[in-house]
Amino acid sequence: MIRRLAAGSAIVARHRSEALAAWVAAGRRDDLSGWAAALGPAVRLMALTAVAYGVLALVRATPWLMWLLTAWWMRAAWRATAPVEDTDEEPLDKEEQPPAEDPAEAAVALLREVLGDRPGVHLSEVLAHLQKHGQGEGWKVADLRLRLEALGIPVEPKLKLSGVPTRGVRAADLDRLFPTEETSPSPVRVDAA
Structure with missing residues (x-):
């Protein structure tokens, strides 16, 4: 909060x-x-x-x-920083409503989509991808950075990709903080007190 x-x-x-x-x-x-x-x-x-x-x-x-x-x-x-809701659609019945998606999971999924198999991605590229798909209109890179940081996603101030250092997200940070099924860490034993 x-x-x-x-x-x-x-x-x-x-x-x-x-x-x-x-x-x-x-x-x-x-x-x-x-x-x-x-x-x-x-x-x-x-x-x-x-x-x-x-x-x-x-x-x-x-x-x-x-x-x-x-x-x-x-x-x-x-x-x-509230998530944008589309109010043009009619509300679904309770049985038909899909489960609410966690904003952090949605952001991580977007970042993984734009990342592909590269070691990192610049925020300007992520913002361009969002705007290409009709989202984030009027946003600047600073707006995207603030939203990602609010969701707990670390943003590197000078991520160097293709010789250009600028704000971006490293794939290693995503894998460490939001592991996928393939990269999930081994379970940690917790002693109950």
Whole structure:
């Protein structure tokens, strides 16, 4: 739960900051040049600063408001990492419903599919595979990394494949943490106390 909230917080923070930066940048006027064109973003930045100062003053005046803001943030973070459900289909009867798939198992299955027999795979390749199949639209590599780490899948910061070091997942890590039937380790004896 903590990993999911942490990953969701990072996603929400990035999305909010990108949205605010885009809003400030949208104030620039293309029909003007020089300092006159930059007045729009400057005014928007000052308005944003005034709102932030107002919220800070309001929270200092009424500290209980911080609990509401915290609850809102945690809800947004939780929902940011929630699995996407397709609501277009009619719900199946209880007898017809397939068992719910574990998100970590689904992610590992996807990684194994993209990996093939290679020693590792870059996250950019996994994201391209997802988007090719109509999933992960609008995601960036950072979004995928946060989701994988929230599921307990280790991501190497500089996995070198074909001479290019970038973020990726090693097949050895998947085999170690999520063994398949062929690579499952021998049973370990546990003494009952």
